[in-house]
Amino acid sequence: MSHGKLRDEKNCLNCEHIVEERFCAHCGQENIQTRQPFHYLFTHFVEDFTHYDGQFWGTIKNLLFRPGKLTSIYLEGKRQKFVPPVKLYIFVSFITFFMFALFPMININLSDKPDKKDAGNHNKTSFFEKIKAAEVQKILDSIKAEKNLSQEDSATVKKLNALLSDSSEINDFKETFEMDKKIDADINYKGFKTRKSYDSAAAKNPSVIDFIQNPLAHKFFELKENGVKKSEIFKNLAEKSFHNMPKALFIYLPLFAFFLWIFHSKKKWWYFDHGIFTLHYFSFLLLNILFIFLIAKLTSIINIGFINILLYLLIAVLLLYSMVYFFIAHRRVYHIHGAVSFIIGIILFTINFFAFMLLVIGLALVSFLMIH
DSSP: OOOBBBBBBBBTTTTBBOOOSOOTTTTTOBBSEEEOOOOHHHHHHHHHEEEEEETTHHHHHHHHSTHHHHHHHHTTOOOOSSHHHHHHHHHHHHHHHHHHHSSOOOOOOOSSSOOOOGGTTOOOOHHHHHHHHHHHHHHHHHHHHHHHHOOOOHHHHHHHHHHHTOHHHHHHHHHHEEEEEEEOTTTTTTTTHHHHHHHHHHSSSSOTTTTHHHHHHHHHHHHTTTOOBBBHHHHHHHHHHHHHHHHHHHHHHHHHHHHHHHHHOOOTTTTHHHHHHHHHHHHHHHHHHHHHHHHHHHHHOOHHHHHHHHHHHHHHHHHHHHHHHHHHHHHHHHOHHHHHHHHHHHHHHHHHHHHHHHHHHHHHHHHHHHHO
């Protein structure tokens, strides 16, 4: 529904046919004035995506609460009432990853050094201090169980703290994960400390998987020689993996449809039909992930116990619903008997889980190679 002002002339500016009402019967272009107020840009943008005539909101309602209905209606040929599957997926993807970019998914600080905003707060406990405190408590509990040690025995606590602070295991653990340090000189890759020694050994004993191992080894030695800090590696890996996630999901779309094609009648169902089912299901998953993400962000802001409990329960319900949704949609679209549909669904879930894990691992490797 447009709010543009109609032209007085009745000729279509696109095809020159006579326009009896608002839209040209020949090409469909709206016969409105070419020059509009500036705010028309924004209203036109919103209308194109949300369809104030009910198309968009009807699509979202059916997508979320009526599994399989959009796919069934589309395959029946009734395609004007709802947003087309491809346009729906693109729009949902845009909104989801825009929100992820606006509000970062993770904020991890493993360094013993406090953040700038916490620099004046001396009550903050580092990651390794928390580990040490937990180990102290475990030892105290075991001693109390044997000797009835009281909580007030501060001398014992001090001794245990000193013992743990000098413990080589704790220090080795801390050295390994201390993010503000560079890659240690004595750390090796498959027993090799330099790229020269690795390349020499690889030339003598070539392997069938060298096309995977060699780039990873070369990147490791490159980062090591350049003195890149562990925190920079971790941050770059997380950022590049996140930015590649939309590509991974897009790549996996035809694979998901392909697995559906394998398990269903080739005469009754075309690959195109499975593609429509996949687009609708992935659109639902993206929306569900967005809801879970926003609720999780809300729990980090609200510090009221019972409200947080309700929010966590809601997250659990959404996670469960995302799995149940597939089985309901699968049965409604493919019209398979309940037990058979459930068995096929379990097999598809298992196959897709391992296939997507392989894709995620490949994504992580690519992200590592892109670190500079």
